[in-house]
Amino acid sequence: MEQDVTPATRFRRLYAANFEPLLAYATRRVEQPEDAADVVAETFLVAWRRAAELPPDDEVRLWLYGVARRVLANHHRGGARRDRLGERLRQRLRVTSSPDPGTEVPERLAVQQALARLGDLDREVLTLTIWEGLEPREAAVVLKLTPEAVRTRLTRARARLRTALGHDVGPSGHVLDVMTARPQKEGR
Template sequence: MSSEDRFRRVYAGNFDALLAYALRRVEQPEDAADVVAETFLVAWRRSRDLPPDDEIKLWLYGVARRVLANHHRGGTRRERLGERLRQRLSAVVTDPGRDVPQRLDVRAALKRLPETDREVLMLTAWEGLQPREIAEVLDVSPAAVRTRLTRARTRLRELVGDERDAPGHVLDVLTVPVPKEAR
């Protein structure tokens, strides 16, 4: 009998028992399927070294036990990593819904600005472009961009308000500094 035929027989004769073994030891059925697949992968790779038929079931349980141990260790590592990422993100990310009213007020004010004012503000604040870069995009001089930017900020402040705690005031949109030009 070839090693491939023997493997097929070992697989067919032990799959159900190994799946039941794994299902009783993991939280998710998908994980049990992975454990069994990994166990039979080890058996396939070592098919020439498999123990005699009367010992094969116990050998497969031993392999499945080690695969499960690796699975559980990996799960613990993933949980710890997930917790560290959640802590970092919670420190960095604020509730996106918190700024919605202010953002809506700013967007409404932006819509009321002339197209040239709106574009120069958005290219500066949202795209992070320098005046010389904006000048290239708009096909005007950098001096014209700086003038338009000053006027646009003034108009936007008039529409939204300049009080820090007033509804609609979004500091980062109103006071984004003009990036220093690289020379």
């Protein structure tokens, strides 16, 4: 190295002489051209930070290729991690994604209107057991009734709700999703 060359001047020369070859090297080893530019930028960042440790001019190009190789390895590992994370997220979204709530609006409105036509106690028994998820014995505590009375009222309230919705009453039975979906034909 010349005695009167500053580290900044040496770096500029190093950059000018090696940018294109390093970019070509990186471009052949990545999928996206933008990634190659990132690899080269990271390589020169390492060179800038380690300017005091750079090898002599006749060895610096090989040193830069070695740095670029390690940067590429990190890039590929990071890409593999991103791909694995992306796949896990896609799987989780498939499992947890719910259907478009807009498709349920007409049914929800019909249920709400039918509930509004029921008596207060029928509506309360249904909403406590269906929407709040309480067992009849738990709803009995809330309503200050016996569990048997709640079960009887629940059966009658379901039948009244089905009638209010315009569905055939059919034989009585236990349907948990009467509030969230169209009632199915029930059998004994």
